[in-house]
Amino acid sequence: xxxxxxxxxxxxxxxxxxxxxxxxxxxxxxxxxxxxxxxxxxxxxxxxxxxxxxxxxxxxxxxxxxxxxxxxxxxxxxxxxxxxxxxxxxxxxxxxxxxxxxxxxxxxxxxxxxxxxxxxxxxxxxxxxxxxxxxxxxxxxxxxxxxxxxxxxxxxxxxxxxxxxxxxxxxxxxxxxxxxxxxxxxxx
Numbered sequence: 001x002x003x004x005x006x007x008x009x010x011x012x013x014x015x016x017x018x019x020x021x022x023x024x025x026x027x028x029x030x031x032x033x034x035x036x037x038x039x040x041x042x043x044x045x046x047x048x049x050x051x052x053x054x055x056x057x058x059x060x061x062x063x064x065x066x067x068x069x070x071x072x073x074x075x076x077x078x079x080x081x082x083x084x085x086x087x088x089x090x091x092x093x094x095x096x097x098x099x100x101x102x103x104x105x106x107x108x109x110x111x112x113x114x115x116x117x118x119x120x121x122x123x124x125x126x127x128x129x130x131x132x133x134x135x136x137x138x139x140x141x142x143x144x145x146x147x148x149x150x151x152x153x154x155x156x157x158x159x160x161x162x163x164x165x166x167x168x169x170x171x172x173x174x175x176x177x178x179x180x181x182x183x184x185x186x187x188x
Contacts, residue, residue, distance in 0.1 A: 025166070028042040037182070038155070043068045044066065060081045061080070074139075076163075077159075079155075083151060083154070098143065098145035102128060105130035107130050110128045126142070127140070138161055157174065
């Protein structure tokens with residue numbers, strides 16, 4: 001259940017109206033906070049902790065990125081959660097457990113799984129739809145999880161159910177550049 005709480009909180013960040021995105025996604029800004037990093041395309045910003053607190057987002061969400069423009073009535077959002085681990089876990093095992101953990105979400109339907117490489121480890125990018133909150137629309141999620149040292153990290157994107165290709169390319173850029181290594185090179 002602890003893994004599902006950030007998904008519900010992510011839905012809170014989505015409310016808005018109208019908008020669309022360009023089809024090309026290139027790295028505009030390399031983000032690194034000392035723990036996690038990624039590459040953000042133009043038109044995305046970091047949501048500050050005060051903003052997350054005001055929306056009631058749990059503290060295990062350590063950072064969120066949000067599109068400046070809404071899409072289909074929602075602001076596309078990517079959150080990064082950090083989970084302390086009782087013992088070291090291989091990233092592949094943590095990723096597989098993450099995929100399994102969301103299958104119990106209300107309205108869960110698997111859309112796709114794609115191969116990605118995060119910090120030199122081949123993992124699964126899990127794409128699914130669900131409706132974690134009955135008062136929010138069904139949402140499309142993109143999720144990749146990896147372990148690093150004593151913690152597990154999950155990057156989760158929440159976007160409208162039928163995204164345009166430009167928005168999907170932006171999400172794939174952000175999640176494909178997920179890292180827990182300071183010296184990691186971002187992929188463009």
